[in-house]
Amino acid sequence: MSARQGLIFDIQRYSVHDGPGIRTLVFLKGCPLRCLWCSNPEGQETKPELAFRRTLCIGCGACVDVCGSGAILLKDHRVEINRRKCTLCGECTRVCPSEALSMIGRWVTADQILDEVERDRVFYEASQGGITVSGGEPLMQACFTEALLKACKARGIATAIETSGYASWESMEQVIQHTDSVLYDIKQLDALRHHQFTGFSNQLILENARRIAGSGFPLFIRYPVIPGFNDDPKDMDALFHFTKTLPGVRHLDLLPYHRLGESKYAMLGRDYPLGELKPPTGQCLESLAQAAKKRGLEVRVLL
Ligand code: SF4
Ligand code: SF4
Known part of the structure; x- marks a missing residue:
């Protein structure tokens, strides 16, 4: 694993929900889990991926002509991609006039990220913010994450990671x-249910x-509230109990399920795993938050 370069799929500035103060989020690509509700499916694979946004395609056929692998066909002005044939060379993305095709994931050095992170130093200083390295799962690129966090600390920038804990x-x-705060995802306390919805047991995570x-x-x-998976009274009771046993917990953050990632699955040629599942209602979230407060926990609902 390289400490010199990391594979990222996004950098977002001005976040106020991902650690103390105002933060710049760096999303590393690659995650060992396969949570069915994942809103960043483009962060799961450990290699770059080809994305296709059908609504942007004008059916010009330039991608078909340039693809040396025969991975793209045009039928009735409709692009079909055979992802098994695709070698991820990226040639089609360079000729696509409408940006319907793009590559997700780029290799960067810690210094390249720092150049971007430094731009908001004034906001970090005013709000006690900093960088949060997220994903995917940042610990899948532990050497690079370490190098990045060390470089931030050397420049006086506060650091945080968001982790699934599966490492x-x-x-x-x-x-x-090299981390000032840890944002730690707990998804379900029951090992079997956890396995059923993420592909793995929660033993290592706990x-x-x-x-x-x-x-x-x-x-x-951080607890994603997924209706029917982890939001019944027994699930919540187990979460509150476990959280209370951990010293140093600043907050319990409830993250309601949403469907904003749905279009990303289509872009990657994948089916959305949760069908028509609806997000939890405001009333439901309020009652979960009240229940947490009654147990003496500092709780926030992050919308
Ligand atoms: S990335 Fe390369 S191999 Fe894949 S569809 Fe585009 S041109 Fe073809
Ligand atoms: S090059 Fe872009 S716009 Fe043209 S057919 Fe291919 S995906 Fe569509």
């Missing part, structure tokens, strides 16, 4: 020693949460 303790330790909390790190627990 070896060695990777976790390597990274959190173990790592205990170890980080035991090391005294400021922790922000």
Whole structure:
């Protein structure tokens, strides 16, 4: 794994929901989990991907002509991509006149990211903000994440990571020693249900949460509220109980399920996994927040 270059799929500025103060978010590509509600499916694969936005396509056929792999066909002015044949060379994205085709994921150095992060230094200083390295799962690129966080610290920029917690303790330790705050995702306390909806057990995630909390790190627990998966009273009770056992938890953040990522699945040639599932109502979120407060937790609903 390279410390010199990392694969990212986005950088977003002015976030106020992803760690203390105003933050710049850096999204690293690659995640070991496959949560069915994931709103950043373009962050899951560990390699660049070809995205196709059908609504932008004007049916000119330039991509068909340039593709040396025969991965694109035009039928009745309608583009069809055979992703098995695609070698991700990116040639089609360079000739597409309407930006219907694009590559997701670019290799960058820590210095290149820092140049962008530095632009908002004045906001970090005014708000005690900084950089938050997210994903995907940043610990899948632990060496690069470590190098990036170290470089930020050397320049006096506060650091945070957002992690699924699904990583070896060695990777976790390597990274959190350069991290001021940890945003830690807990998705379901029941191991079987967790496996059913993410593809993996939660055992490692819960173990790592205990170890980080035991090391005294400021922790922000983040819980996606997914109707029918993790929002019934038993689920919430287990979450509150577990959170209370962790020292150093600053907030429990509830993140309501939304469908904003739906179009990204189509762009990647994938089906949206959750069908017509509806987001939780405001009333439901309010009652979950009230229940958390009654248990003595500092809770926020992040919309
Ligand atoms: S990325 Fe390359 S191989 Fe894939 S569809 Fe485009 S031109 Fe063809
Ligand atoms: S080059 Fe772009 S606009 Fe033209 S057919 Fe291909 S995807 Fe559509």
